[in-house]
Amino acid sequence: MNSTFAIVGAGQAGGWAAKTLRDEGFEGRVVVIGEEPYAPHERPPLSKEVLVGDAEKEACLLWPPETLTDAGIELRLSERVASIDPAGHALTLEGGETLEWTKLLLATGGSARTLDIPGSGLDGIFTLRTIADTEAIRPRLADGAAVLIVGAGWIGLEVAAAARKRNAGVVVIEAADRVCARALTPEMSEWVLGLHQRHGVDIRLGESIVRFEGDGRVRTAVLGDGSEVPCDVAVIGIGLVPNTGLAAAAGLEIDNGIVTDEHGRTSHPDIYAAGDVTNHPNPVLGRRVRLESWENAQNQAINTAKAMLGNATPYAEIPWFWSDQYDANIQLMGLPESWDETAIRGSREEGSFIEFYLAGGRLQGAAAVNNPRDLRFTRRLMMADRTYDAAALADPDVRLQKLLRS
Ligand SMILES: Cc1cc2nc3c(=O)[nH]c(=O)nc-3n(C[C@H](O)[C@H](O)[C@H](O)COP(=O)(O)OP(=O)(O)OC[C@H]3O[C@@H](n4cnc5c(N)ncnc54)[C@H](O)[C@@H]3O)c2cc1C
Incomplete structure (x- = not known):
């Protein structure tokens, strides 16, 4: 077979897709093109x-390069x-070289959103997405440094925790009235x-x-109320812009990401997409989502690679996400939009608990701190498609496994 499958992006999704093509027995040509100088890698260790x-940085590599x-x-x-030239089944590299492909996967991820204000070009102001970003920031987080973080989302808060561990002083500026407002309930934000x-x-x-x-170097951040915050280094953590430029220029459908079906296929039958860049249907949630998560980058890429080989099954998983800050391992299951009851199992004061969110007795999702076991089991509770008693969920003497059988 003389097929060529080309993959744009050598991040987590691109790497997993390439590996899966081979693991599934594809014998044609597989070419992975990535603008970063590193073999396929993942990003969580970077913050x-x-x-x-x-x-x-080698801790980020998905596999030893020779794999x-x-x-x-x-x-x-x-x-x-x-x-990309969809009609001609070809792509062109920046140097001018052309590559013909039979099928194409776009795993172009996203870029850190930048802050366009006066002074944002000063030395010492960073965003954090790549290995190069972390390598530039790391030496600046020295003992006693004044670190300013813009944005109390996951990246900003993980950088805050890392900076404190390096004994730097940290100020976080957040425009919203609570931290991680997009991902957490008000109680969890608190x-x-x-x-x-x-x-x-x-x-x-x-x-x-x-x-x-x-x-020349950043010294001060001026806030909206006129107050000034001294800083030696600033990290901007205000979100991600999906890298849709290539796909848009090629005429593919875009809507907050590259629009795909449940098999990862874009609006062109031979072009697929996976990872942070996709806006894809989630049959379990019953709506479209664009996720920025490690698990999605891996599993959606695996599923999509199989679909490229003709083994298509719908990608249907309950979203899962984690973050590590200080001694707290925070995990989220599901993307609850609304709920009328919250059940808390464990102790918020002692920093080991899980919060379940229910609507009409149906489990919409959960958030856990230092309780990965119960959080993992939540996936099964949610998949069971049934109602639960909030008091039983909150009762540490009632085993969650038992609730599935009751
Ligand atoms: C610092 C950090 C910490 C994180 N921590 C967590 C965590 O704790 N838990 C969690 O669940 N998730 C975490 N995430 C999210 C997770 O890492 C991402 O969801 C995942 O990396 C997405 O993978 P991807 O392959 O879709 O995109 P990316 O990893 O962004 O890879 C896309 C690649 O495509 C390349 N590319 C783009 N355009 C082109 C082009 N035209 N030509 C060639 N190459 C191109 C890019 O340079 C990039 O290398 C974290 C992310 C970051 C940045």
Whole structure:
């Protein structure tokens, strides 16, 4: 068979798709083109152990580099795809080289959103998405450094925790009135806020930055109320912009990401997409989602690679996400939109608990701190398609397994 399957993006989704094509017995040509200089890698360690200095960037590699090349996968690293020609089944690299493909997977991920205010070009101001970003920020988080973080989302809060571990002073500026407002319930936001305050982070809610000032290097952030925050380094963590440019220019359907069906197929029958860049239907939730999560990048890519080989099954998983901050492992199951009851099992004060969110007795999702076991079991409780008694969910003497049988 002379097929060529090309993959744009050598991040987590691109890597898993390439590996799956081979694992599933595809014998044609597999070419992975990635603009970063690294073999397929994942990003969670970049705001955790690699940023703290407890691990090196190699901890991010999905496999030793030879795993893919030994499997006959061609890695074209430090190369950027400039355009796609869907009708001609071809793509063009930035250097001008053209590659013909039989099927194409777009795993282009996203880019960190930047803050376009006066002074944002000063030295010492960063975003965090790539290995290069972490390598640039890490030496600046020295003992006693004044670190300013813009945005109390997951990246901002993980950087805050890493900076505190390096003994830097940390101020977090957040425009919303609570932390992680997009992902957490108000009660969980409150708990996470307390966690950071206990670790000495100064979190200022309902505030925004209007400009940075400095002498080539950033020295001060000026807030909307006119107050000034001294800083040696600033990390902007205000979200992600999906990298849809290539797909849009090729005429593919875009709507907050590349629009795919439940098999990862885009509006062109031979072009697929996976990972952070996709807006895909989730049959379990009954709505479209664009996820920015490690598990989705891996599992959607595996599912999509199989679909590219003609083994299509709908990608239907309950979203799962985790974050590590200080000694707290925070995990979320589902994307609850509304609920009328909350059941808390465990102790918020002792930092080991799970909150279940129910609507009409149906489990919409859960959030857990240092309780990965119950959180994992929540997936089964949700898949069971039945109602639960909130008091039983909250009762630590009632085993969750028993609820499935009752
Ligand atoms: C610092 C950090 C910490 C995280 N921590 C967690 C966590 O704790 N838990 C969790 O669930 N999730 C976490 N995530 C999210 C998770 O890492 C992402 O969901 C995942 O990386 C998405 O993978 P992806 O392959 O879709 O995209 P990416 O990893 O962004 O990979 C896309 C790749 O495509 C390349 N590319 C784009 N356009 C082109 C082009 N034209 N030509 C060639 N190459 C191109 C990009 O350079 C990039 O290398 C974290 C993310 C970050 C940044």
